[in-house]
Amino acid sequence: MHSQTRFKAFITILLFLAIYFQSVAQSIDLKNATWIISPGITSPMKETAPAVLTEEIAKRTGITLKSAAAWPKGNAPVIAFALASDKTLLSRNVPASDENSAEFKPEGYRIVTETAGANKTVWIIGADARGVLFGTGYLLRHLKMSKAFMGKPLLELAGPTKVASSPAYPIRGHQLGYRSTANTYDAWTVAQFDQYIRELAVFGSNAVEGIPFHEDDKPSPHFKIPAREMRIKMSEICRKYDMDYWVWTPATFELTDKTKRQAELALHEQFYKECPRLDHIFFPGGDPGDNHPSEVLPFLKELQTILVKYHPKAKMWISLQGFDTEQIDYFYKYLETEKPAWLQGVVSGPGSPPMAETRYRLPKQYQHRQYPDITHSVRCEFPVEKFDQAFALTLGRESVNPRPFAFAKIQEKYAPFTDGFVSYSDGSHDDVNKVLWSMRSWDPQADVHGIMEEYSAFFFNHTVASAAASGIEGLEQNWKGPLTENGGVEMTYLNWKGLESSEPSLKDNWRWQMLVFRAYYDQYTRLRLIHEQKMERDANKVLAAANQGNLRQAMDSSLEIVNRPTPNLLAKDLRKWLEKQSDALYTSIGLQTSTEKHKPRNPERGVVMDFVDYPLNNRWWLADEFEKIKKMTDPDQQLARLKTIASWENPGPGSYYDDISSVAKGPRVKTISEDATDVAWWDNGMSRKRLSTQLFQREPELDYENLDPRARYIIRVAGEGDALLRVDGRRLSPIVYNKESETFKEWIVPLSLTQDGKISVTFDGPEESQLNWRKQSKISDVWLLKQP
Template identity: 65%
Template sequence: MNAYRILNWLCSFLFLISVGCIPLVAQSINFQRATMLVSPSIPMPMRETAPNLLSEEIAKRTGITLKNSPGWSSGKSVTIAFALSSDKELQGVVVPVSTEKERPELRPEGFRVVSDIKGTTLWIIGADARGILFGTGWVLRHLTMDQKRLELAVPANIATAPAYPIRGHQLGYRTTANSYDAWSVAQFDQYFRELAIFGTNAIEGIPFHEEEKASPHFKIPAPEMRIKMSELCQKYDLDYWVWTPATFALTDAAKRQAELDLHEAFYRACPRLDHIFVPGGDPGDNHPKEVMPFLKDLHTLLVKYHPNAKIWLSLQGFSVEQIDYFYRYLAQYKPDWLAGVVHGPGSPSLAETRFRLPKQYQLRQYPDITHNVRCEFPTEHWDQAYALTLGREAPNPRPYSYARVQAAAAQFTDGFVSYSDGCHDDVNKVIWSMRGWDPDMDVHEILADYGRFFFGPNLAEATADGIAALEQNWNGPLAENGGVEATFAYWKKLEIDNPALHTNWRWQIFLLRAYYDTYTRRRLLYEQALEKKANTILAGADAIGPETAMTQAIDMINQADKKPVSPELRSKIEALCADLFAAIGLQTSVPKYKAKGYERGCLLDFVDYPLNNRWWLTDELAKIKSLKTKNEQLARLNEIGTWENPGEGSFYDDVSSVSKGPRVKTFSDDATDIAWWKDGFSRARLSSQTFQRSPALDYENLDPGARYVIRVVGFGEALLRVDGKRLEPIVYNREADAIKEWIVPLSATQDGRISVMFDQPEESHLNWRQNSRISDIWLLKQ
């Protein structure tokens, strides 16, 4: 009986092999002698774009140039066949048709890649032109390509279509960008292509108003590049969006007409234009009663030249009354010229927008994937040392973080076009595009595809792990993160083992981060240790005298400049910045590389910014020397020397520092928002450059019989509560970095613990930079 079952199973297995369902052994197709055969039904220009893209990207990596063939190859050579899912046959050969119930290759942008059982044909079957493009991208991401190999594991049989119809990125050719303004048309062409390979189907330009003054890096004038970008979108069948705010009063008839004329001229000149996005605010300050008629007029002009193009609006900056007006307008007029709403920073919540927006209108997200602080999705638990040196636009691969962000938002949307001001966020673009295609796609798998395509088949897994490690470098207190050194050793070995990649700009960006993170951590440990020694000297000033203490302390803390740590890493960082400027125009410095501003990724200008308080201490000691009496000097020196170490039984918290605020329950994602003083070169105490407005802290193991005083340093108001009860201050100075103090009632500490919180003062009438803030808190045992 058992023998009969085995024989029956074997017969079934051989039958499945004979019909091509199961291969005898897993193997690879060798494409070194392959030719390409393209169906004439594929529309132009994709009929040429897709095979050219495949051939050119293969040639770069292998030296092999695939050629188009007028017919099927004979003998042992392999054919890569491009066809539409609507094709029945290609030159007498039947186009494979899936028998599965779900056929993604029939849905918009969907494709199927399938190999035959003999390994002589690889089919790229698209639902439409974009399906052909994205199917080609899948093949390129999965090919094994180097100077010795051009292979694809078989059997290949993948059928897929995107989950979200809008998957794009804004690439503004303007002076604010930290790299795009230095690009040639050829560089944009290559970048459009690479984004498409990873599932992007839209590019957003910035045609008017923004930075009309020419960048010193422009290869061609901005108006000319805007049209070139349209041509590139036509070449790759990508939607061309433009972001164009109305920055003037729409009630001004002359300016309004001039704006319409400007738009019409641009519309006429573009070979392809699909979407016009007008933000309601950021920038812009017009009521929707003026905006909506203006958008209607734009649409009338737009469809004269691009009949299927659409108009979009964001509600950024709108008041509650303005938002209500907008929805009443939709209910009353039901405008068919409006495609949908864009959700960006300052908009009502995605959930509210989707709930209130009629279903006939689409909802597009406008996520900021380019900034690290002072932004929509700031880096969580970011150490102050990074915030002060890497800043707002450093190379920022955050694949797992952004995968979570996207997963939380995508359900409400029809997709996204991200905000990006440079290619430093390249990994983030790929993550958003790929998970916009398939929200369940594994992040590690995406990163492995990234490494395989850009660095070679042997580095797929290594790249995935290395990028993930760089993201972890930014997680939590830097001084405690020993993984930074491990990540550096990992990338250093990759650098040594792969010298051929030293000119690859993506590789350079990862190396820059590995070196910069490590240099910053070593500086932090070294410079903080010097400050502790200097503080010990100051705290003991009564024994050696104030003048001697100040001299010794400042000499100690300034060893950071006189004998800097790891100068070899510092030199490598400078060299990598030079390489990146030469390769892609990445502007990491204002004076050296003419960046638009210090917030625009100028990490080289802050690579030596103090990670201890030596600048602040120098200024404070100069003030102390002018004090009238020795006792006053000693008192102030003791206060500085014991700032972070107030003595046994007392506690200190830097409320926004992930390393120096152990009792703080709340945290500010964007702690450095208001602290961008003096273009980032503030000499203020480091703790005062990060803060919260309403921190909450828990204290335990207090002495029930002791009297405690709470001391706060900050600015403006501090409305303190202890265990829910508001306390009256005994000292209350509102000036910046001045002290406030409260006596804690003995009844509150009887159980050995207290909870501290602060009410938020009503400051809606103030400019946001003048809002109250709290930086340092002490609980001092008397």
């Protein structure tokens, strides 16, 4: 039996070696390759595609591939650029294919290897100039490259390769606004924009959107050149990579003002004249701006007349963002009656009508482009679902935010109603999301983990591709559900810490830096949260035991407890590391994470180091409440208030408490917070309000079970404004009804409703459409209190 086991092990090893050497034998070693390009590929792609290939290979291997004017003699490998329409390249046949193949469709390509005959050849065959570039991108994403693999440079393509592909959606782009509100772009040089746009093309993007005009009066202290110069440079870069150049151009003035209107038209004309390439003008209807479409549409028509003087094929687009029902109906009536040929299509972004509705109402001759917000995490179009408050208050709206699986689902849901997308982005922190959207819009069936592996292989190296891909996915999982319960946060941290140690050559790679930074930040926040929440529970025990004879002592003692820093040595090391790494990210990519050090536009723009130590318990609120209590003259009132504070989240046996929008403290809440009603932004993010008050919903729903059918219950609600409560569908009248923040409303629950041991609690939404969302009614805390 023992000999049989050894024999089986021997056979297994032989099979493994056979597969390995077969794979090696089929791979093509390109270290000594030359490249040849078809004369049918015209400038600038004739220069661009080989430059992208050779320069990116040189960075990763130290090998500089040379061009050749003829097929080399012998067995030397060749990378050949050709068009699908080419029959031959320098007298050698281009591999034939069915005319229905992907490389004959716009932007399509085919990659095929030939290992028999005179030369080992890797063919990049494009349907057009863009197809050649995207084929080059595919090759770069699948090459194994290293400067020192087993002591030698590595440049190898696994073979045989035969793949053909063309994009599912014709519009695939990203907004790169060189403006003061960006958290990185405003610090970039022309060379950095060139490199980034190149990398977007490698992953299938074909468009870039800029931000002209309205930023000229608000220059960033980080600008390397004036905004006016940069937008022209971006146009030149787009021409170089054959990328569509879009510009986002709102009108933030009244279009009825003839003087301002003429000045705006003059600005546009000057810009159009200066741009070497300009393909699309996108005018957001009402975000920003407040003009009726009866003014907007004639203005755009006039703009189009000017635009085509300088760019005959350029197109005009509009979004219906911020339009009310009457304005939307006016727009569609205009299309029906005027049938404007000058309009190319409609853009759907935050605040637009539903995308399905837009596509169904929009006549077929007009295109429909999505404008997805891939850059924000809260107070946005696609907020993180079940986001722990600790992250919402520290990482906030604009942090490093890889969300590959979430955005794959969102893209899959909305893309079928569109012709593609150009994303809303305000910095490099959403880089993973850009690649995900580009690749899934090229191929909606592309495997998400596979995309992450290609991302990691190209930007890091092929040896860590799988581990880094899993690490990126781990960062997304960190944001799901209650943070204190998510032990995966520590595993993700340990994964990235191990990768960081094993790959020191990547320490200055800004993408690597961002991902490692998030892993450390998440771990630090979790350690703080666990400690600070425990300290608050301990402090509340002191308050619960207080009496009139030791009120001040109880308050002082509880405040000392709740302010104790974490004794965890790892947390202290993490805090020092985050400080150092945040500065490294500012150096490498211009990421502005600290107001004091990096001078961002405002704290909401990804300034996570301002909030890295924001209280994750109620110590600020407690300090303020204690000051109020000390000013009270009635000891009974003082003690009653202390007891209310002590029992806020622990109302006693048989009673229940829910923090309405907290995934950790709202177990009976069925509804999920959405968009701007999720996390408030008070005092530049430094609010001293109770943490539960900073989370709220308008119309929450809660279910209670296992109630005592003999007991009387009272429902208590904290929030602001109105709360129109129903129990089991029955509207109840309150016995207490205070509308101020952190005051209470109360209702007695009829015994008839609790006889079955369960109730459902809902709230009607008060009519407040005339109010800004920040002033509308809010519900933050709900108690079901069992009476003695």
